[in-house]
Amino acid sequence: MSDEVNQRHVSYAEIVEDLRTKAAITAAGDAPKQEEFSNHFGAEFKSNRILIKDSRNRATVITSPGGAPGDPHIHPDFNEWFMAFGGVMGFLVGEYTPFRATFGDITVAPCGYRHTPLPWYGDMCMRLVCTKPGSNHDIKGIEPSRNVRLDPDWEPPNRILTPLPYMIERHGLDANWQESVLLDQRNRVEMFNVLPGASAESVNGDSESWWVVLKGNVRFEIAGDVVDASKGSVLYSGDGEFSAITATGPGPGIFVEVADPETC
Numbered sequence: 001m002s003d004e005v006n007q008r009h010v011s012y013a014e015i016v017e018d019l020r021t022k023a024a025i026t027a028a029g030d031a032p033k034q035e036e037f038s039n040h041f042g043a044e045f046k047s048n049r050i051l052i053k054d055s056r057n058r059a060t061v062i063t064s065p066g067g068a069p070g071d072p073h074i075h076p077d078f079n080e081w082f083m084a085f086g087g088v089m090g091f092l093v094g095e096y097t098p099f100r101a102t103f104g105d106i107t108v109a110p111c112g113y114r115h116t117p118l119p120w121y122g123d124m125c126m127r128l129v130c131t132k133p134g135s136n137h138d139i140k141g142i143e144p145s146r147n148v149r150l151d152p153d154w155e156p157p158n159r160i161l162t163p164l165p166y167m168i169e170r171h172g173l174d175a176n177w178q179e180s181v182l183l184d185q186r187n188r189v190e191m192f193n194v195l196p197g198a199s200a201e202s203v204n205g206d207s208e209s210w211w212v213v214l215k216g217n218v219r220f221e222i223a224g225d226v227v228d229a230s231k232g233s234v235l236y237s238g239d240g241e242f243s244a245i246t247a248t249g250p251g252p253g254i255f256v257e258v259a260d261p262e263t264c
Contacts, residue, residue, distance in 0.1 A: 001060050002216045003049075004055070005050055005051060005052060005053045006051075006052060006053060006210075006236045006238070007227055008185035008222060008223075008227060008235065008236060008237075009220070009225075009227045009229060009233060009234075009235050009238060010050075010051060010233065010234045011079055011229075011230070011232070011233050012230070012231060012232020012233060014083075015049060015051075015232065015234070016063055016086070016124065016126075016201075016232075018049050019045075019047045019048070019049060019061065019063045019124065019126070020047075021225040022047035022048070022049070022131065022175070023046045023063065026206070029159040039041075039151065040262055044063065044176040046063055046064045046068070047062075047063055048060050048061065048062045048063070049061050049101070051128075051234050052130075052210050052211075052234070052236060052258075053082070053133065054208055054212070054236075055085065055156070055208065055209065055260065056130070056132070056186045056187065056260060057130050057132070057133070057186065057187065057258070058127070058129070058130075058133045058150065059126070059128060059130045059131075059133055059210070059234075059258075060129055060131070061085055061126055061127070061128050061129075061204075062117075062126065062129060063086070063087075063124045063125065063244045064119040064125055065119060065122075065123050065125065065128045066088070066119050066120055066121040066122050066123070066125050067089060067119065067120075067123070068125070069117045070092070070116035070117055070118045070119075071116065071157055072092070072114075072115070072116040072140055072141060072143070073114070073115070073116075073137035073138075073139060073140055073141065074112060074113065074114050074139045074140070074141040075109070075111055075112075075131075075135055075139075076111060076112055076139065076176060077111055077132075078111050078131075078132045078135070079087050079108055079109065079110050079111050079158055079182075079184050079188060080108075080109045080115070080126070080129065080130065080132075080135075080183075081107065081108045081109065081129075081130050081182055081187075081218070082101075082106070082117060082127045082128065082129050082130050083104065083105070083106050083107075083127065083128040083130075083212065083249070083256075084101035084102050084105045084107070084126070084127055085103060085126035085127055085128045085232070086103060086122065086124050086125065086126035087102075087120070087121060087122025087123070087124050087125035087126060088101075088102055088121040088122055088125060089101045089102075089117060089118065089119065089120055089125055089126075089127050090117075090118035090119075090120040091103070091107050091109075091115065091116070091118065091161070092114075092115060092116040092118065092159050093107065093108075093109050093113055093114075093115045093118055094109075094110070094113040094114060094115070094144065094160075095145075095146055095147060095148050096148055096149075096150050096160055097147045097148065097149050097150060098118075098147075099106065099150065099161055100120055101161065101163070102163075103161045103214070103231075103232075104163075104164030104215070104254075105161065105162065105164055105254070106161070106162045106164075106181055106182065106189070106256075107160065107161050107162075108158055108159065108160055108161075109113060110158075110160075110243070113142070114140075114141035114142065114143070117129070128212065128234075129234075130187070130258070132187075156179055156180060156181050157179075157180040157181055157182050157183040157189075158182055158183065158184070159181070162181045162182075164214055164215075164254070167181070167191055167254075168171070168193075168208075168254075173193060173251070173252050174195075175193075175195070175215045176190045176193060176194055176195055176200070176204070177192070177193050177254075178190055178191065178193070178200070179191055181256070183261060184261070185261070186257055186260075186261070187259070187260070188203060188258075188259045188260070188261040188264050189236055189256055189258050190203045190256060190257045190259070191214075191254065191255075191256050192245075192253075192254065192255055192256070192257065193252050193253075193254050194200050194218070194245070194246070194247040194252060194254075194255075195247060195248030195252050196247050196248065196250060196251065196252065196253075197246070197247065198247055199244055199245060199246045199247075200245045200246075200247075200252070201245075201252045202237075202242050202257060203257055203259050204242075204257070204259035204260065204263055204264055205242070205263070206236055206237075206239065206240050206259065207235075207239055207242075207260065208237065208239050208259075208261045209242065209258065209259045209260070210234065210235060210236045210237070210257070210258050211229075211233075211234070211235045211236075211245075211255050211256065211257050211258070212232075212233070212234050212255060212256050212258075213229045213230060213231055213232065213233040213235075213253065213254075213255045214230060214231065214254045214255055214256065215251075215252070215253065215254040216230070216231070216247060216249075216250065216251050216252055216253035216254060216257075217229070217247070217248045217250075217253060218230075218233075218245060218246070218247055218248065218253035218255055219244075219245070219246045219247075219248050220235050220237075220244075220245055221237070221243035221244040221245075221246075222237045222241050222242055222243060223237070223238075223241035223243070224243075228248065231236055242264055
């Protein structure tokens, strides 16, 4: 197990194994106190790993078994966003009709919207949640009195739900492309598709950024380190460390970059 944050590279296999180990410790009653996490996420969690603490965010992967209860709440001063990371997740956001999300799908809970992540199906329903450091679940809000259908014609950025298959259908896999899927005061979340052998530039130049690989194999060169990453890998680059990104094939590489919109 590791509790180190902002590591250069954490593989998906490492994240899953770490969460499984922590869940087993929790089930045995031997888990250490995790007050920062518990105060924010409530009692529904089974295990978690904080991966990123940058100048604006705390990014944590949480796993709970399907059917575990959610914890409805509101953040009045920032947008919280999630990436489904394993199993099937359900989400309630504001008055929108409940929906499900699978790996790589991004959900945005706008500030002031009551929202509830719901582990739906699988023994490890995982979500990466990107929240504001120091935030909590103290404001519970009121359950909406109606449901409104998500508008399928709502285009990025800042859709409530941006499924990975939607982005692939929108742009295809035969050309290099990039598009912002979230853009607000704290973050620019840019999704890239890069063909084998092609390179991509960071939207943030050489300023602090982090990435999540969604599909394919991608090589990152960061501060002299060469890292070959694949689906579910999380990578971090501090100020002045970024060098290059290349898809290594055999198919295209899809990934998101999370950057400070003020420096993009």
